[in-house]
Amino acid sequence: MSSDQVHLGHRARKRFGQNFLHDEYIIDGIVSAINPLSDDILVEIGPGLGALTEPVGREVDHFHVVELDRDLAERLRHHPFLSSKLTIHEGDAMQFDFGQLLQEDKQLRIFGNLPYNVSTPLIFHLLTFHDKVQDMHFMLQKEVVNRLAAGPGTKAYGRLTVMAQYYCKVVPVLEVPPSAFKPAPKVDSAVVRLVPYDVLPHPTTSLKWLERVCREGFNQRRKTIRNCYKGLLSAETLEELGINPSMRPEGLTIEQFVAMANWLDANHKAA
Ligand code: SAM
Numbered sequence: 001m002s003s004d005q006v007h008l009g010h011r012a013r014k015r016f017g018q019n020f021l022h023d024e025y026i027i028d029g030i031v032s033a034i035n036p037l038s039d040d041i042l043v044e045i046g047p048g049l050g051a052l053t054e055p056v057g058r059e060v061d062h063f064h065v066v067e068l069d070r071d072l073a074e075r076l077r078h079h080p081f082l083s084s085k086l087t088i089h090e091g092d093a094m095q096f097d098f099g100q101l102l103q104e105d106k107q108l109r110i111f112g113n114l115p116y117n118v119s120t121p122l123i124f125h126l127l128t129f130h131d132k133v134q135d136m137h138f139m140l141q142k143e144v145v146n147r148l149a150a151g152p153g154t155k156a157y158g159r160l161t162v163m164a165q166y167y168c169k170v171v172p173v174l175e176v177p178p179s180a181f182k183p184a185p186k187v188d189s190a191v192v193r194l195v196p197y198d199v200l201p202h203p204t205t206s207l208k209w210l211e212r213v214c215r216e217g218f219n220q221r222r223k224t225i226r227n228c229y230k231g232l233l234s235a236e237t238l239e240e241l242g243i244n245p246s247m248r249p250e251g252l253t254i255e256q257f258v259a260m261a262n263w264l265d266a267n268h269k270a271a
Pocket of ligand 1: 016017018019021022043046048049050051054067068091093094114115116118136143
């Protein structure tokens with residue numbers, strides 16, 4: 001075992017995606033991007049050894065953390081100055097009901113250096129709370145940030161892009177090299193800001209249909225739109241919706257995916 005895998009007396013657990021931040025300059029950059037304020041309802045996912053938790057804890061009196069690793073949650077309970085400021089939710093963020101943390105009409109501000117092994121399903125889970133969230137700041141694999149921020153017609157554009165941009169404005173904030181972590185991950189990382197829209201720019205009447213047209217489109221990237229959606233949408237209907245049936249589905253904008261979903265919702269029984 002290399003010394004790189006033991007940080008502050010804790011042996012990093014790969015199965016929990018543990019790569020601890022130790023670069024003060026990067027940590028400062030992330031905390032400035034979050035800009036925690038004392039009356040915010042802040043929630044950190046995966047506080048770990050406190051790299052972000054400590055500087056945020058210097059700015060605010062109270063916040064929530066969700067940590068799966070029992071030993072790390074226990075360390076936080078005994079932390080010299082954080083223990084009195086934190087409500088520690090020991091458990092899996094993917095099962096966590098973030099809605100329970102809402103107070104009156106105040107929305108949540110969620111942040112974290114996410115475990116990379118579960119970051120995509122975790123983002124899908126968090127998007128279900130979009131109307132309860134003011135903003136989210138996450139450290140992710142750079143490739144995942146590229147997918148979140150991608151535009152139509154690019155390789156990175158996919159189901160994650162469409163669902164994230166359906167709900168949120170996506171702003172890449174900072175790139176982070178492997179050397180900022182212990183142990184160093186094999187990939188580059190980046191911080192992204194997700195800001196859920198108060199009013200969705202292209203609302204769908206059926207999330208189920210939206211999810212289905214995305215799934216079918218991105219599972220068959222090489223097909224034309226006409227062939228990909230055969231049996232669901234005729235070439236005439238596609239043209240009526242302003243969609244060129246000879247294009248590839250990865251060229252569809254979010255507005256066009258929504259137009260297909262809404263047409264299917266109005267003209268078919270169920271997704
Ligand atoms: N925030 C710390 C830092 O920046 O150094 C740790 C980041 S580390 C990449 C990910 C953290 O998330 C670890 O503390 C890990 O135990 C925790 N974690 C992993 N899976 C989790 C899950 N499903 N729910 C909540 N926390 C999780």
